Amino acid sequence: MTTAAHPIRWVPTLYLAEGLPFYAVALVAGLMYKSLGVPNEQIARWTGLIGLAWVFKSLWSPFLEVASSKKLIVVAFQLLGGVCLGLVALSLQLPTYFAVSIGLLGVVAIASATHDIAADGLYIASLSNKQQAAYAGWQGAFFNAAKFVSLGGLVILAGRLEKEMDAQHAWMIIFGILGVMLTALGIYHSWALPGTKNNNTDESMRDVFTTLLDVIIDFFKKPGIWLSISFIILFRAGEGQIQTIGPLFLRDSRELGGLGLSTDQVGVVYGTAGTIAFLCGSILGGYFASLLGLRRALPWLIIAMNMPNLVFFFLSSTLPDNMSVIATALSVEMFGYGFGFVGLILFIMQVVAVGKYQTAHYALGTGVMQLGFVFFKIISGDIQVALGYKQFFVWVLVSAIPVLVLTRFVKISDKAPEDDDQDTVNERNNTADSANSASSII
DSSP, X not given: OBOOOOGGGTHHHHHHHHHHHHHIIIIIHHHHHHHTTOOHHHHHHHHHHHTHHHHHHHHHGGGGGGSSOHHHHHHHXXXXXXXXXXXXXXXXXXXXXXXXXXXXXXXXXXXXXXXXXXXXXHHHHHSOHHHHHHHHHXXXXXXXXXXXIIIIIIHHHHHHHHTTSOHHHHHHHHHHHHHHHHHHHHHHHHHHSOOBOOTTTTSOHHHHHHHHHHHHHHHHTSTTHHHHHHHHHHHTHHHHHHHHHHHHHHHSOGGGTSOOOOHHHHHHIIIIIXXXXXXXXXXXXXXXXXXXXXXXXXXXXXXXXXXXXHHHHXXXXXXXXXXXXXXXXXXXXXXXXXXXXXXXXXXXIIIISOSTTHHHHHHHHHHHHHHHHHHHHHHHHHHHHHHOHHHHHHHHHHTTHHHHHHTTTSOOOOOOGGGSOHHHHHHHHHHHHHHHHHTTOO
């Protein structure tokens, strides 16, 4: 049961609130620590570990079903995330700022991951199937709008503030703004979100745990599941390393093998031009996979996702100082990233998630997907420090070879897209809409 509230009043802001803390933890925090002089291996390791919250969120998602109100959960975790982002800003003045801020960002990650579950549940419970389809585009648009706001606008602002004051105070302002924005959205949503009445409150925790256990056991009993898990994890080998070290390479001085860009320049090339290229690549990648079918398209999607990483080898070899050249190169890389990432989303949906618990197994599959990203993110800093930037980017290209080999062994249906029945087509479209949010995961 829901109380009436027009979707346009809350769907865009709900998914903006979903994206802001995600990008704050996944991308903005790394650039902040780089400005504060934290070594690359420490940045990669600790921001990667924080990302585990999104890996395991599906394990506690069933327990939220017994809550009396999804709206209450959404608002509470938005407010918690906003307060913790504000505390991150204050912690930057402490002698032990790194440990304290990492701990607070960990709380932000857990709150954000939990919020995502409740927000998606509220969206499903409050809207009809027709409305869900109609507003799916708003989901992806405003989740990615959070990337424009944080990695684009706020990082550009941080770079300009760094020229007027010390880095600590500059980033205090940025995380203070993020905290205020998320808190304000929480207050707004306490009024704007539709009220929901949960009909499952009589379900006991024991029942929920039993169902969750059955979901997990059924998932791991699927034929070839370990090969599929290996494929999903290795799919993100190159991406997890590039998306972590790439921005740090842009910021590092030329004496250390980097491009020596300012913080605001990184915000321009990654948060604006790069984001637009990623979105265009995602759209075209979907059409490409639909045209060829997943089995035939998958090797090309993997190549498209990894070959553009050659631009980082080019940049590390030539160290250009022309911003047009740098922006064009990074746009090519981000376009390929968006184009190829579609293959992983479709693989999880069409190969891993099929069966009795399709929705739950899709959630587990995306958790494995995030695990692959986090694992390679964590180790990327140590590898880069050991190899240097130029050799590191060669290593990233080599990292794509195992998943290409695995495409010869994973079993994918030969059925062409046009042979699918209407229910399958609808399911694919719904999952692709949801992937607008998932594909930005870094």
